[in-house]
Amino acid sequence: MSTYAQTVRSSAPQLADVVPYDPKYLPADAFLSANENPRDVDEELRRQIMRALREVSFNRYPDPLAHGLREMIAEANGVSQDQVLIGNGGDELLFDIALAWGGPGRTFLNMPPTFSVYENNAQLTNTTIVSIPRDEAFDIDEAAVLKRVSEGDIDYVIVTSPNNPTGRLANEQFIIELLESTDALVVVDEAYFEFSRKTIRPYLERFENLLILRTFSKAFSLAGVRVGYVLGAPRVIRELIKVRQPYSVDAVSQVVAQVVYENRSQFEPGISAIIAERTRVFNELKRIPKVVAYPSDANYILFRVPQAERVWQALYDRGILVRDLSGAPYLEGCLRTTIGTEEQNTAFLDALRDVLAQLVREQFPLQSQSESLKA
Numbered sequence: 001m002s003t004y005a006q007t008v009r010s011s012a013p014q015l016a017d018v019v020p021y022d023p024k025y026l027p028a029d030a031f032l033s034a035n036e037n038p039r040d041v042d043e044e045l046r047r048q049i050m051r052a053l054r055e056v057s058f059n060r061y062p063d064p065l066a067h068g069l070r071e072m073i074a075e076a077n078g079v080s081q082d083q084v085l086i087g088n089g090g091d092e093l094l095f096d097i098a099l100a101w102g103g104p105g106r107t108f109l110n111m112p113p114t115f116s117v118y119e120n121n122a123q124l125t126n127t128t129i130v131s132i133p134r135d136e137a138f139d140i141d142e143a144a145v146l147k148r149v150s151e152g153d154i155d156y157v158i159v160t161s162p163n164n165p166t167g168r169l170a171n172e173q174f175i176i177e178l179l180e181s182t183d184a185l186v187v188v189d190e191a192y193f194e195f196s197r198k199t200i201r202p203y204l205e206r207f208e209n210l211l212i213l214r215t216f217s218k219a220f221s222l223a224g225v226r227v228g229y230v231l232g233a234p235r236v237i238r239e240l241i242k243v244r245q246p247y248s249v250d251a252v253s254q255v256v257a258q259v260v261y262e263n264r265s266q267f268e269p270g271i272s273a274i275i276a277e278r279t280r281v282f283n284e285l286k287r288i289p290k291v292v293a294y295p296s297d298a299n300y301i302l303f304r305v306p307q308a309e310r311v312w313q314a315l316y317d318r319g320i321l322v323r324d325l326s327g328a329p330y331l332e333g334c335l336r337t338t339i340g341t342e343e344q345n346t347a348f349l350d351a352l353r354d355v356l357a358q359l360v361r362e363q364f365p366l367q368s369q370s371e372s373l374k375a
C-alpha cells in the first residue's frame, strides 16, 4: 500500500519493457568487467590537466561544440570541423542518432548480439527494431542484412566493429557494400578501433551516409570523464546538432580530453601491451578444458563456459569481476573478460582454471579421487 497522499500516473508506454541499465559494478581486486583501460592517465599528464583546469571559468557555460577539441580531432582525421561532433561519451551520440534517424514510423536494423544500448535507444524513441542475428561464430549474416536493407524501409543501421561483446571486426568489404546499397544512415561504431587498428574512415569522402563513432573511454583511459565523438558528412552532423543537448560536454571534460588527445601518443605503449596480452589470454583460454573462447580484435574476450552464473560468482569470490552476459539473448553461457594488466589477466586465468577444476571435481567425485590416488 502506498503511503503517498498522491501517486503518479504511468510514464510513457514505451518504457514499460525497459529495464534500467545496470552494469553491476561491484568492488573487486581485478576489475575486468567494463572494457576500461587498466592504466589510468599518468602523473605527469594529470599535472598538465590540473594546470589547464586552472584556466577554466566555472561560472560560464561551456563552448557548446567544444571547438578546441573538435578542431584537434578534425585535423588528426583529415576532415573539416563541420564533420566532427563531440558528445558526452559515445552513449550520448548514440542516443542523438536514435533521436535524429529513429522515431515513430522509423526503422533501425540491429545485428544482435551486440551493444545493448542501441536497442534501448530505439525502444525509448519508439523506433521499430529489425533484428538480423549473427551466426554461430557471431559473424554478421551479411547476405541477410543486405537483402533486408534492399527493401528500402531501414532508416539507420549500426555496425559495431569490433563488435561488443563478441570481439571481431566487421568485414570492410561488407560495410562498403552496405553503404553502396542503401541511403540509410550506416553508423560504424569504432569504440575499440585503437585496439583493432582498423578504421573505415577513408570512405567518409565517398559516402554521405557513413557515420563513425569513437570514444575516449577505452584506449584513452577517460571512461570517468565522458567524451566521445562522431565523424561524418556535414549534413549528418548538422542534424545531430539539432537534437543534442547544447551543453552536454562540460568545460572540465573538454579540457581533460584536449590534453589527453594532444598527448595521445603516450597511450600507445599501453595499447600495444593490451594487444599483446589479448593474444596471450586467448591462447591460454583455448587450452582450458570446457572453455570456448571467441577471437577478439578489441580489449576484451568473450568466452563460453558450463554453469556460467556459478563460474561468474566463483570468480568474483576470488576477487575477479568479469561481465556476466549469460542471461542476454544469443549469449547463453557467455562471460566477457576485459584485458587488464598482465598481473590481472594472470589472476583471472588462474582463478578460472581453479573454478573449473572444482566444478569437474564436483561432477565426477570418484574419478578425481582415483586420479588423486594415482598422483
Ligand SMILES: *Cc1c(COP(=O)(O)O)cnc(C)c1O
Pocket (backbone or CB within 6 Å): 035, 088, 089, 090, 091, 092, 115, 160, 163, 164, 189, 191, 214, 215, 216, 217, 218, 223, 226, 227, 228
Ligand atoms: C564503450 C562503448 C561505447 C561508448 O562508450 P562511452 O563511454 O559512452 O563513450 C560505444 N559503443 C560501444 C560498442 C562501446 O562498447
